[in-house]
Amino acid sequence: MSAPARAPDFLHEARWHARGFSAVAGVDEVGRGPLAGPVVAAAVILSGPGTIAGLADSKALSAARRGALAALVRERALVGLGWASAAEIDTMNIRQASLAAMARALAALPRPPAAVLVDGRDLPPGLPWPGEAVVGGDARCLSVAAASIVAKVARDAHMVALAQQFPGYGWEHNAGYPTSGHLAALARLGPTAEHRRSFRPVHNILCGSADQVLDSQDN
Numbered sequence: 606m607s608a609p610a611r612a613p614d615f616l617h618e619a620r621w622h623a624r625g626f627s628a629v630a631g632v633d634e635v636g637r638g639p640l641a642g643p644v645v646a647a648a649v650i651l652s653g654p655g656t657i658a659g660l661a662d663s664k665a666l667s668a669a670r671r672g673a674l675a676a677l678v679r680e681r682a683l684v685g686l687g688w689a690s691a692a693e694i695d696t697m698n699i700r701q702a703s704l705a706a707m708a709r710a711l712a713a714l715p716r717p718p719a720a721v722l723v724d725g726r727d728l729p730p731g732l733p734w735p736g737e738a739v740v741g742g743d744a745r746c747l748s749v750a751a752a753s754i755v756a757k758v759a760r761d762a763h764m765v766a767l768a769q770q771f772p773g774y775g776w777e778h779n780a781g782y783p784t785s786g787h788l789a790a791l792a793r794l795g796p797t798a799e800h801r802r803s804f805r806p807v808h809n810i811l812c813g814s815a816d817q818v819l820d821s822q823d824n
Contacts, residue, residue: 615654630718631748639781646706647756650683663757675758685713
């Protein structure tokens with residue numbers, strides 16, 4: 606029997622605090638894999654490890670729990686959101702658009718951080734603050750976990766709103782990810798202005814191809 610996954614902690618933030626960096630922002634993004642909609646990032650500065658109980662990687666939480674925690678984070682912490690549109694994703698590629706959304710989230714904080722913890726392998730280029738990229742940070746660092754929750758809830762709500770403008774694709778359920786229902790609707794209805802044209806299933810529809818294999822656009 607495997608051991609239960611370790612909950613995120615405040616150790617990374619505490620190490621920066623010990624070095625004199627009092628406000629440490631955790632940053633994460635959501636929406637690299639969907640065929641439609643923006644990529645959304647959040648930056649969160651927690652005052653301490655006991656600010657909000659139950660923080661975890663957003664993927665490990667139910668939608669109801671994410672919503673409740675996101676409300677608490679917005680109430681008790683400093684929060685910034687950053688977005689990169691489908692058109693920007695097509696122009697930049699998804700990796701660069703994700704980094705741009707992270708930088709915008711940090712810029713949107715009510716006050717600047719002293720240091721930054723970013724989920725993944727890369728820091729957004731040109732940040733004016735020192736930082737650390739933490740692989741698996743949303744499952745390891747409390748502030749990054751908080752950011753993952755806020756970003757996920759914000760993006761899901763945005764996709765529900767977009768589903769009213771572009772009915773038939775099921776975005777209120779699939780959030781733009783390439784589910785079988787979304788792919789079938791894409792083939793039947795064609796792409797919208799919110800679809801990422803550089804992603805292979807959308808590109809193939811535009812080009813009249815039947816091959817629908819997701820292009821990660823990770824380069």
